[in-house]
Amino acid sequence: MDAALLTVGDELLAGDIENTNATWIARQLADRGVTLARIAVVPDEVSVIADYVRSFSDQFDAVVVTGGLGGTPDDLTMDGVAAAFDRPLVVDEAAVADIERTVEAVRDEYPDLDLDVERHASIPEGARPLLNTDGLSPGCVAENVYVVPGIPREMKAMFAQFADEFAGDRVTRTLETSMVEGEVTPMLQDAREELPAVSLGSYPSRGAEHNRIKITAADERHLDEAEAWLREHVAIVDEEE
Structure with a gap:
């Protein structure tokens, strides 16, 4: 099994944040016998993300994409993945329910929390949602591309949901x-x-x-x-x- 890893974020390219996600995911894949053939870092630009996702998806058995998911202006990872497959972003109802439960659980602590739930819960049409057990926004599986959050704690928890789908003979x-x-x-x-x-x-x-x-x-x-x-x-x- 050959895989590629795409890490998304202006902060990574600027050196503001160490790319620990790349090291951790690479080790996880190697431990499962998967050959990680490419690691790339790209900015928060939809067209660039889409180009890399499309190219990697065509070249390799599987692609892991980690980057900003959610409702802030620079959370464009999901937009880029949707653009790569020429699909619209659609609201996933299971993700909506999960986000609403999470928000309600912290309502007393954050009474003024105001989220665009539908934006957070949007994934490419036809994709399989990956609910975020340690955060808000879901990831997804679109074709052979696995999209996970950029926050390490959330990324690791979500990776565990599909880790068994990665196996190789190396x-x-x-x-x-x-x-x-x-x-x-x-x-x-x-x-x-x-x-x-x-x-x-x-x-x-x-x-x-x-x-x-x-x-x-x-x-x-x-x-x-x-x-x-x-x-x-x-x-x-x-x-x-």
């Missing part, structure tokens, strides 16, 4: 080496020729005793072959050492 294994990156680089270059069925990454661990080599493959057999080759040519350090 497996990984991480080894540690006492060799510095400059020493291990020639071996890894040879490994790429000897082990075409795997991909290898070398990751210096600043401040740690050992550096890491990550092996990625389609099955455990290729991982075993790669590990055996590396143990023969590279100084691998086992945990008990």
